[in-house]
Amino acid sequence: MSDESRTLSAVGEEGRVDPSAVLGTPPDGEPPTLGHAPRVRAGTVIYSDVVAGDDLQxxxxxxxxxxxxxxxxxxxxxxxxxxxxxxxxSGTSLQTGAYVPTNSRLGKRVFLGPNATLTNDPYPTRRDVGLDGPKLEADVSIGANATVLPGLTVGERSFVAAGAVVxxxxxxxxxxxxVPATFEPLPDELDTRNAEP
Structure with a gap:
């Protein structure tokens, strides 16, 4: 299948995929399942069995x-x-350089700031343990350069400040x-749902 036909079959007439993006791995694999009107920019790689809803950016x-x-x-x-x-x-935004590891769960309208890092391995290279990514509930915001350790839950509408280590x-x-993060009640001005895209 040519790159052009693979792209068109994956995104439909409303979608836009840069020619240097890779939809499906290995490159000759089946395309991922993408909803209506995705916008996939240069250099992006999306594996074959990924399933995305409408308006992926x-x-x-x-x-x-x-x-x-x-x-x-x-x-x-x-x-x-x-x-x-x-x-x-749905409605989640992962900003530049954000990292979400294997076995993580992100709820609706989660925001990860630039270079925010979630982790899933409590003993990197030291023990053979299962990888357990964090669970971020709906409307959680994680600030730039913050880190969340493996297996933790960040509750609904919580706000992790930039640079914090949870x-x-x-x-x-x-x-x-x-560092390490301390907790206080969420100020009233932050106690709202995150904005819809």
């Missing part, structure tokens, strides 16, 4: 790996990585700041 050189599902109106920013077997809820579960409607 990627930045340049984004990566979405195997077994991942993306809801409607999801943004995967420039050089953002979504490793395999991950679920990303080492324990974050209750719903909580502001997490510092």
């Amino acid at each position: 990627t930045g340049h050189h984004a990566l979405v790996r195997e077994g991942t599902t993306l809801g409607d109106h999801v943004t995967v920013g420039t050089r953002a990585v979504v490793d395999g077997h991950t679920a990303v809820g 080492t324990r579960d974050v209750p719903p409607r909580t502001l997490a700041t510092g």
